[in-house]
Amino acid sequence: MPDDTGGRQHRRFPTTNKNQEDRILMKKMMKVEGMHCAGCSGRLKRLLEALPAVESAAADHAAGTAEVTLKSDLSADALKATVEKAGFTLVSVESAG
Numbered sequence: 001m002p003d004d005t006g007g008r009q010h011r012r013f014p015t016t017n018k019n020q021e022d023r024i025l026m027k028k029m030m031k032v033e034g035m036h037c038a039g040c041s042g043r044l045k046r047l048l049e050a051l052p053a054v055e056s057a058a059a060d061h062a063a064g065t066a067e068v069t070l071k072s073d074l075s076a077d078a079l080k081a082t083v084e085k086a087g088f089t090l091v092s093v094e095s096a097g
Contacts, residue, residue, distance in 0.1 A: 025055055026070045027096040030079060034088035035061035044086045051082060067096060 035041050041059035044066055048057035053074040059066040068079070076093045083090040 026073070028068050028070065028074070028079065028093055029096040030066045030068075030083065030093050031091040032059070032064055032066050032083055032088050033091055035059065035064060037061055040086075040088070041066075044083065044088060047082050047086050048079075051078065053078075 032044065035044065038061060041061040044059040045057045048054050048059070048066065048068050051074065053070050053072045055069040055071045057066065057068045066083070068074070076090075079093055080090040
């Protein structure tokens with residue numbers, strides 16, 4: 001096969017997906033009652049991160065809070081159902097920065 005590169009070698013450079021660059025992530029902060037230990041916050045974090053709309057999650061049992069970074073919209077009802085599935089009570093949900 002003929003070489004059509006004119007003797008030059010082509011390098012592959014990493015590319016970024018334009019959709020990844022343009023996507024705007026939303027954050028929601030929740031006040032959660034009933035978490036008493038690191039195991040509690042870990043369980044809630046895992047359940048939140050299992051939701052398709054969630055990019056990442058964090059939970060703090062000492063502060064009684066959880067925060068999710070969303071890649072698409074997620075209703076307060078869906079968050080409440082997930083918190084309750086983990087065995088806790090959702091007190092409030094607010095948009096964060």
